[in-house]
Amino acid sequence: METIGKGGFCKVKEADVRVFRELLKKSTGERVEVTGMQHMAVKVFNRNVLKGQKTSEFDPFTGCLKMSDQLQSIMEEIKVWERNSNPNIVKIFKLYNDPTVPEMYLLMEKAQYGQIQIDLEGGDYLTKRNAEIEVVAVAKAGVHWPQGSGTDLEKASKWIFYQVAMAMEYLHSELKISHRDLKHQ
Structure with missing residues (x-):
């Protein structure tokens, strides 16, 4: 898979849907249900790195700073992202988060351009x-x-x-x- 982007906590790879579907089926037995696409983006996170990174957020309800690790923040972000239905924001399809392996994979729509x-x-x-x-x-x-x-x-x-x-x-x-x-x- 070709790397098409990177951030502070992950790499983004371009994946052929058919190839990724077969790899996932062989490794986990799960099926990827993505229709109408040939390519998708896969964000690859290292869970151990995320657990080691601390972050703080202002909690408007308590007026205090809330400390958490980056993994927890990303999981909360994904929950919000799952509610997205705006055509100007890429969609996510599935998070593969197996605690027995260090990587998490977030399957998402690849921005067309x-x-x-x-x-x-x-x-x-x-x-x-x-x-x-x-x-x-x-x-x-x-x-x-x-x-x-x-x-x-x-x-x-x-x-x-x-x-x-x-x-x-x-x-x-x-x-x-x-x-x-x-x-x-």
């Missing part, structure tokens, strides 16, 4: 704009690119920003949560 910016050579600050997303944004925003002026880029950028804003509005108003880790990519 990937990130807005793509890392070059794995560098932290070396990125380029994702041209495929630009093409889609320009088409959806109804502008003509690349012959147009900077105004076309502004319209396409506004369209992308609007999609992100609608997803954030959904998180805040429907799920009653704040994202707290939104990145420019």
Whole structure:
């Protein structure tokens, strides 16, 4: 499986649904029910690393800081994520969390066009704009690119920003949560 992203606590791999379905069936006997997709994203977490990372959150009900480990925080996040029905937020399908193995696998929808910016050579600050997303944004925003002026880029950028804003509005108003880790990519 090819690594398509990474974060502080996990790696994200691209998986062929058919291949992953067979691997999972052989190793656990479980079936993956994902229809209409050829590829999906699999977040791979190391449970031992997560247990060792402490985090704190403000509890609005008690007015105190609540300490927990990162594993507990991620499990709570997944519970919220399971309630998602917004088309601007990727869906999750299943969490495979076998305590006898160190890794947890979160099967999720793969964003069709990937990130807005793509890392070059794995560098932290070396990125380029994702041209495929630009093409889609320009088409959806109804502008003509690349012959147009900077105004076309502004319209396409506004369209992308609007999609992100609608997803954030959904998180805040429907799920009653704040994202707290939104990145420019």
